Amino acid sequence: xxxxxxxxxxxxxxEGKNYTIYCNYSTTSDRLYWYRQDPGKSLxxxxxxxxxxxxxxEGRLMASLDTKAxxxxxxxxxxxxxxxxxxxxxxxxxxxxxxxxFGTGTRLQVFP
Amino acid sequence: xAGVTQTPKxxxxxxxxxxxxxxxxxMNHNYMYWYRQDPGMGLxxxYYSVGAGITDKGEVPNGYNVSRSTTEDFPLRLELAAPxxxxxxxxxxxxDGSYEQYFGPGTRLTVT
Numbered sequence: 001x002x003x004x005x006x007x008x009x010x011x012x013x014x015e016g017k018n019y020t021i022y023c024n025y026s027t028t029s030d031r032l033y034w035y036r037q038d039p040g041k042s043l044x045x046x047x048x049x050x051x052x053x054x055x056x057x058e059g060r061l062m063a064s065l066d067t068k069a070x071x072x073x074x075x076x077x078x079x080x081x082x083x084x085x086x087x088x089x090x091x092x093x094x095x096x097x098x099x100x101x102f103g104t105g106t107r108l109q110v111f112p
Numbered sequence: 113x114a115g116v117t118q119t120p121k122x123x124x125x126x127x128x129x130x131x132x133x134x135x136x137x138x139m140n141h142n143y144m145y146w147y148r149q150d151p152g153m154g155l156x157x158x159y160y161s162v163g164a165g166i167t168d169k170g171e172v173p174n175g176y177n178v179s180r181s182t183t184e185d186f187p188l189r190l191e192l193a194a195p196x197x198x199x200x201x202x203x204x205x206x207x208d209g210s211y212e213q214y215f216g217p218g219t220r221l222t223v224t
Contacts, residue, residue, distance in 0.1 A: 100155075
């Protein structure tokens, strides 16, 4: 059974600092997704990572995928308040294609 | 494009009542999904469809039914509502299984 774990679950960080959110998954997968959710809102797609070594960047966020280690990271550079949200990774296991399994999310708060 | 739309936005049901959550997408996407999100948790897949007339179970299908008679619509039926079905329900669509999913605004359901 595919399991997806994120850590930390909660992250409080100061503006201007850097930090990394980790997403580990338990079975073979070639596809990993990162989503953002603002409180009380729907999910917004951030990144789609489709191969080992894939790296994507958008603004202050950069995501990478290591399929051998079954690990994805979401790196935040010089955090700003607008990045405060919950971030989810989701994985599509080879044994269960088309079924995304979501992590429990990392709630990020950025303070001045 | 309206994207993915869901109705209703909010609903309160009594135990044992039934209802249908509506989901429509106008992006001509083949794949559609229903998720539930319990407080402070990630999303869990209820049912999904890879095209009109084709549906399959996700992680948590018990107590729900779906149908997909058109590409655009993917309604979720709750029969005999139970308090355990209190949750926020999200519908999503994607072009195919390897593309990002686009989420609707959600339906907040309370069963009392």
